[in-house]
Amino acid sequence: MNPPNDTYRPDVLTANRPLLWGAAFLSVIMMAPVAWLVGLSIKSNQDLMVGTDSVFRAPYTIANYLNILHSSQVFGWFFNSLVVATGETLMVLILSSLAGYGFARLEFPFRRTLFIIVLFGLAVPEQAVIIARHQMFNWFGLHNTYLGLMLPGMSGAFGVFLMTQFFRAIPKDIDEAALLDNASQWRIFWKIMLPQTLPAQATLGIFTFLHGWNDYWWPLISATKKEMYTLTVGLASSQSNFAQSEGLGFLAAQAVFASVPALIVYVIFQKHIVTAVSGGAVK
Template sequence: MSQDQTTYRPEGLTANRTLLTISIILSIVMMAPVAWLVGLSIKDNKELMLGTESVFAFPYTLVNYLNILYSSQAFGWFFNSLVVAVGQTIGVLVLSSLAGYAFARLEFPFRRTIFVIVLFGLAVPEQAVIIARHQMFNWFGLHNSYLGLILPDLSSAFGVFLMTQFFRAIPREIDEAALLDNASPLRIFWKVLLPLTLPAQATLGIFTFLHAWNDYWWPLISATKKEMFTLTIGIASSQTNFAQSEGLGFLSAQAVFASLPVLIVYVIFQRHIVTAVSGGAVK
């Protein structure tokens, strides 16, 4: 049996390979600064004083990371950042979930007007209210405290909007079925609807954690005592001209140390982000 056999190329295979190639190139470009930072962190500071071209050449050392353990305040700053980031994340998730449920499921006077006012918060930059915020926190004596670092970002307009839209996407029939079982609105929220919003909460939680962990503007204003510095402020305060010229490896090790929690959080929860973005949360 002789029959001409024609080899068929899947449609769009060339385009897919092109996109894959572009993605790999962009990934390499984005990862290059990270690789450079890690390389600096494991080089001896004396060797780096002679030039940074030896970053990717042996020998390497862990002395910079050991110096973090024994001779720096990085762990204190790390703890401050952890308390602030976790506190903000929990607060935003609780408040945004409650507000989202109220706007999406409950009827009360001026509901739409209040929701529009909340959304106005997305258009107001933080710098526009920084003077009034600083004076308010100064009057109440909240500067140089965990409460002072956590409270300002608990009112998340983005979080309220995200959770409201997610609650609206859940079919009303679920609420009606729960009401037939004599469930109260609070019980419906806690036991029935809230578990369905896990992907949205994970997404909001990650964004909130990243913002709080990397925040520089407000901690720079509110935390004036060194023991209350977060990692972003603490590392910036150690970047003197002397440190940049003779302690470049140590500064790089601090930066790597500060970025590890962010990487761990994203790796653990990234599948929830994908689920939320793809809209596959509500079956």
């Protein structure tokens, strides 16, 4: 008995074979730098100082990763990045969800004008306000603090826009029916509307976390004490003299170590990104 046509389509597979080979080829190209970095991280620093072509030859070692555990400040920088990225993510999700619900489902004066002002934030580059921001944070004594590192990332115009559009896609019959049942606006938001936006929140959370984790520009300016460095700034500070002290292999091991949390977050929540982008959350 032949399998159903909707589950087995060899003709479709054959027709798309060039696309599959092309996607595989592009995947190999994109993974090549990652493989090179991992290869550097498992080579001894002495071999790499002779030539980086030794990556393709044994022996290999995990000494660089062991050095991270014993003699590096990476764990302190790792903790700082984790606090900053997690704090930014939580606050962006809370503020963007509330603002998006207000813009999409509530009526209040100057709603459209305020939404346009929020959208202007997408067009203003961070570099344009960096001097004013630096002075403001200096006046309030927020430099070299976790709050000072997190606050700029909390003002996410993209998050407000994303959640507004997602809330608008939900049929209004749902909250109107809840209002007929004497449900408050807060209960409608918390119990009915918010659970339907989980794919969008997961997508926004991943983007925000990755931005906070990989951010280099603002932590470089705000964190002047070494103990307050984030992982990106800390790793960059060790690159100036790596050949004489820690070595290229150790630096590559630090980079791999720094990349693992972002990879784990993406792998766990990637299905929510697909759902949000495809618009399949609202039925």
